[in-house]
Amino acid sequence: MGKSHMDERSRALCYFYRHPPKASGVKPVPYTKIPALVPAKPRLSADQVRMAVKRFHLKRRPRGRPEGFRKTTPTEDKAILSTFKKVRQPLGSCVESRDVWNALPAGVRLKVCMRTIRNRLREMGYAMDEKLAGDDKGVAWRKTRVSFCDRRKKWTEAMWTNRVQGVGDFRFFTFFPKRFKRRQAVKSCPRTIMSKQEKTKSSFLKPKHHIFKRSEYKLCSKAKVFGLTTSNGRSLVVPCPLHPTSPEWIKILKDRVRPFLADVFPGRSSYTLLLDGESILHTPEAKEAMKECGVRLLAPWPAHSPDLNPQENVWGWAEKKLRKAEQKNDTFPVFKRRIVQIAMQYGSKGNLVPSLAGKMVRCLERKGGVIGK
Numbered sequence: 001m002g003k004s005h006m007d008e009r010s011r012a013l014c015y016f017y018r019h020p021p022k023a024s025g026v027k028p029v030p031y032t033k034i035p036a037l038v039p040a041k042p043r044l045s046a047d048q049v050r051m052a053v054k055r056f057h058l059k060r061r062p063r064g065r066p067e068g069f070r071k072t073t074p075t076e077d078k079a080i081l082s083t084f085k086k087v088r089q090p091l092g093s094c095v096e097s098r099d100v101w102n103a104l105p106a107g108v109r110l111k112v113c114m115r116t117i118r119n120r121l122r123e124m125g126y127a128m129d130e131k132l133a134g135d136d137k138g139v140a141w142r143k144t145r146v147s148f149c150d151r152r153k154k155w156t157e158a159m160w161t162n163r164v165q166g167v168g169d170f171r172f173f174t175f176f177p178k179r180f181k182r183r184q185a186v187k188s189c190p191r192t193i194m195s196k197q198e199k200t201k202s203s204f205l206k207p208k209h210h211i212f213k214r215s216e217y218k219l220c221s222k223a224k225v226f227g228l229t230t231s232n233g234r235s236l237v238v239p240c241p242l243h244p245t246s247p248e249w250i251k252i253l254k255d256r257v258r259p260f261l262a263d264v265f266p267g268r269s270s271y272t273l274l275l276d277g278e279s280i281l282h283t284p285e286a287k288e289a290m291k292e293c294g295v296r297l298l299a300p301w302p303a304h305s306p307d308l309n310p311q312e313n314v315w316g317w318a319e320k321k322l323r324k325a326e327q328k329n330d331t332f333p334v335f336k337r338r339i340v341q342i343a344m345q346y347g348s349k350g351n352l353v354p355s356l357a358g359k360m361v362r363c364l365e366r367k368g369g370v371i372g373k
Helices: 008-018 046-059 074-087 097-103 106-111 114-123 139-151 157-163 178-188 246-264 284-292 311-325 332-343 356-365
Strands: 127-130 166-175 191-194 221-230 235-240 271-274 295-297
Touching: 008 046, 074 097, 074 106, 074 114, 097 114, 114 127, 139 356, 157 356, 166 311, 166 332, 221 246, 221 311, 221 332, 235 246, 235 332, 246 284, 246 295, 284 295, 311 332
Parallel strands: 166 271, 271 295
Antiparallel strands: 127 191, 166 221, 221 235
């Protein structure tokens, strides 16, 4: 049958009756019954219908984007870049693809998603990266860290989970007055979108010293908490004094930590915890109390090594959520309550202890240098 006997509309109808869309409510029609439904002359045979369906199927527009297709035009790419440069002022402030997306003109925002923004900025040389920090404490400090990691470099994730029941840490959270919040947000963010050339510039480095003067810090309020995350994904967050003494730590240990561990690990009488080098944890009284409670510390812990303690991941995540949740008229008591609520919501609790396996390897690869999160 030649094309002159069947126009494009008739071939489309043949294909429709043979492969109707689900939403049309039409059931597939056999080849022999389709000729009666298609007004083509001369009358079609079943073989002709079959060939018409085949030809139309081959001519249909292929699904997916054509080769070389871009979701954005060069003008829209420029709009994304200019919006990004406006949003990240002052330089060094925390910027994510969502922040850029929210600031785009409405027409562009409806057309693109955050993944497209990340891809376009990456094409232009900008990507999310960790800020550099001058945290190196010297040769002796690196050797101590290497020694600690070298003893445990063969421990797998499963071995860490079986041998260490939890990781814990103390943490300060600072409530800033309104006029300090902008400077704090810019200087304290650990990562942002930047280029490789910008990474070494002073605006994009973590501050080596305090970002506020002593007189300014006196106007801020501080809260301190103790956090503990177990190997099976349970967590405890306890408010504590700003400068806890050994007796105060012993009270927290006996009233909160021991009952918590007994509830999480009902079949155990002793627990190995990874805690940092806080002096109150290592007094004779504290050691005796921990022995009574069946708590043993993973030692010797290398000093000034928060990057090796997975509990720091919780604090970094909680700090970010806490700043986003802050309201202009929040009071310090509200801020203190919110610390515990947010820290308890951390979503990857079960991965903290197993992540120590990778931390040991990365620390050795960097010869004791800082590894970040």
